[in-house]
Amino acid sequence: MGDVQTLVEVPVFEEFPKIPRLSRECVVTEKIDGTNGCVLVMEDGRVIAGSRTRWITPEDDNFGFARWVAEHADELREGLGVGRHYGEWWGLGIQRKYGQDRKRWSLFNTSKWSETRPACCDVVPVLYQGEFKTSAIQNCLDNLASVGSSAAPGFMKPEGVVIFHVQGRLYFKKTLEKDDAGKGHE
Numbered sequence: 240m241g242d243v244q245t246l247v248e249v250p251v252f253e254e255f256p257k258i259p260r261l262s263r264e265c266v267v268t269e270k271i272d273g274t275n276g277c278v279l280v281m282e283d284g285r286v287i288a289g290s291r292t293r294w295i296t297p298e299d300d301n302f303g304f305a306r307w308v309a310e311h312a313d314e315l316r317e318g319l320g321v322g323r324h325y326g327e328w329w330g331l332g333i334q335r336k337y338g339q340d341r342k343r344w345s346l347f348n349t350s351k352w353s354e355t356r357p358a359c360c361d362v363v364p365v366l367y368q369g370e371f372k373t374s375a376i377q378n379c380l381d382n383l384a385s386v387g388s389s390a391a392p393g394f395m396k397p398e399g400v401v402i403f404h405v406q407g408r409l410y411f412k413k414t415l416e417k418d419d420a421g422k423g424h425e
Contacts, residue, residue: 259407266349266405267367267379269389270412271337272398273329276304276344280321286312303342304328311359318357324348327363329390335398337391345390347401364389366400376402376413384415 277289288295288308295305307328308315315324326346330339345361346352352362366379366389379400383389388397399414 259404259409261371261404263371263404263406264369265367265371266365266403267376268347268349268363268365268401268403269383269397270399270401270414271327271329271345271363271388271390272334273327274302274304274333276301276308276326276328278308278315278319278324278326280316280319280324282321284316286316302328302333304344307342307344311357314357314359318355318360326360335394335396337388337394339391361390363401371402371404376400380413380415 275291277291279287279289281287286308288305290301290304295301297306297309300306324346325348326344328342328344329335330337330342333342343361344359345363346356347363349362349365352360353365356362366382367375369375383397383400388394390397397415399412399418402411402413403409404411
């Protein structure tokens with residue numbers, strides 16, 4: 240019979256994923272230099288704070304984000320609803336500080352939170368929305384460099400942009416300074 244393999248011996252087939260087209264919608268937002276924050280609103284009503292890499296508490300906090308979430312739990316529960324909600328915790332005492340007199344949380348999901356959101360939350364500013372074009376991204380960067388931050392008007396050292404490719408569901412970032420070096424290679 241030779242070397243014929245039975246289906247039992249063959250590994251599970253893994254389909255190659257569909258490749259999204261590059262020339263589709265993208266959303267370019269200002270990349271705010273703070274620290275990532277996550278608010279999880281659970282089905283049972285609990286509200287939990289997280290950083291980019293772990294759950295945090297007021298006793299084991301990240302720049303006071305968990306304490307802020309605990310203080311605004313009712314508003315976040317009602318205004319955000321069940322699910323995971325990601326944003327940037329920024330302002331007073333965090334990274335670039337942006338000339339702020341307080342800390343702020345800006346949600347990343349601009350399509351969901353552009354109109355209605357809890358009063359304690361901001362949304363990252365949309366700088367461009369349309370077909371993916373490197374020229375549009377460069378225009379956003381040039382505008383940030385010459386006019387300053389959209390999130391904190393008057394602040395002249397913004398970090399850069401985040402590009403969300405809608406069809407690919409992928410995020411990319413481009414910074415005004417040391418973009419070629421990458422993080423950790425300043």
